[in-house]
Amino acid sequence: MGHAIAVALFLHLLGVAVWVGGMIFAHFCLRPALEDLSPQLRLPLIESVFGRFFNWVGVSVIVILLSGGFLLMQLGGEHATWQLHAMAGLGVLMMLIFGHIRFAVFPRIRRAVQAQKWPDGARAVGTVRRLVVINLVLGIVTIGVxxxxxxF
Ligand code: HEM
Structure with a gap:
C-alpha cells in the first residue's frame, strides 16, 4: 500500500471514529443521563455540548470526504466496486443529514435557549435526536458496507 493511500485511510478511519463514536456517546450515554434534569439546566447544557461536538463533526466530515474521495480515485474512480460507491452514497447522505442538523435545527435550539423558550428548545432537541439515530444507523451500515x- 502506498504511503499516500495509508495516510488517507488512517485519516478516513479517524474521522469515522470521531463521528460515529461521538453519536454513540451522545445517544446512549449523554441523553439518558440528562433526562431527569429540568429544561432550564438541560437545554443550555445540550446547546453547549452540541456546539462543540458539531465543530468536531464538521472537521471529520471534511476529512472523510477528502480522504474518501482520494481513496476512491486511487481504487478505480467510476470503475470502483459497487460497495465503494454505496459507501460514498451513504456517506454523502449522512453529511446532508448532518448539515440539516447543524444549520437548520441547531440554530432553533440556540434561539430557544437565548429566549428561554424551553418547549421550543425541547422540540428541536427531539428532532436532533431522531436525525442522530438515523445517522447512527446509516453510519453502522456504511461501516458494514x-x-x-x-x-470477503
Ligand atoms: C463521502 C464519502 C466516502 C467515500 C467517497 C469513501 C470512500 C472510501 C474508500 C475508497 C475506502 C477504501 C476502501 C479500501 O481500502 O478497500 C474507504 C474505506 C473505509 N470507509 Fe469510506 N468513504 C466515505 C464515507 C465513509 C463513511 C461515512 C464511513 C463510515 C461511517 C466510512 C467507513 C469506511 C471504513 C470503515 C473504511 C475501511 C474499509 C477497509 O479498508 O476495509 N466511509 N472509504
Missing amino acids: AVLARG
Whole structure:
C-alpha cells in the first residue's frame, strides 16, 4: 500500500471514529443521563455540548470526504466496486443529514435557549435526536458496507 493511500485511510478511519463514536456517546450515554434534569439546566447544557461536538463533526466530515474521495480515485474512480460507491452514497447522505442538523435545527435550539423558550428548545432537541439515530444507523451500515468492499 502506498504511503499516500495509508495516510488517507488512517485519516478516513479517524474521522469515522470521531463521528460515529461521538453519536454513540451522545445517544446512549449523554441523553439518558440528562433526562431527569429540568429544561432550564438541560437545554443550555445540550446547546453547549452540541456546539462543540458539531465543530468536531464538521472537521471529520471534511476529512472523510477528502480522504474518501482520494481513496476512491486511487481504487478505480467510476470503475470502483459497487460497495465503494454505496459507501460514498451513504456517506454523502449522512453529511446532508448532518448539515440539516447543524444549520437548520441547531440554530432553533440556540434561539430557544437565548429566549428561554424551553418547549421550543425541547422540540428541536427531539428532532436532533431522531436525525442522530438515523445517522447512527446509516453510519453502522456504511461501516458494514466498507467491510464488504474488502470482498470477503
Ligand atoms: C463521502 C464519502 C466516502 C467515500 C467517497 C469513501 C470512500 C472510501 C474508500 C475508497 C475506502 C477504501 C476502501 C479500501 O481500502 O478497500 C474507504 C474505506 C473505509 N470507509 Fe469510506 N468513504 C466515505 C464515507 C465513509 C463513511 C461515512 C464511513 C463510515 C461511517 C466510512 C467507513 C469506511 C471504513 C470503515 C473504511 C475501511 C474499509 C477497509 O479498508 O476495509 N466511509 N472509504
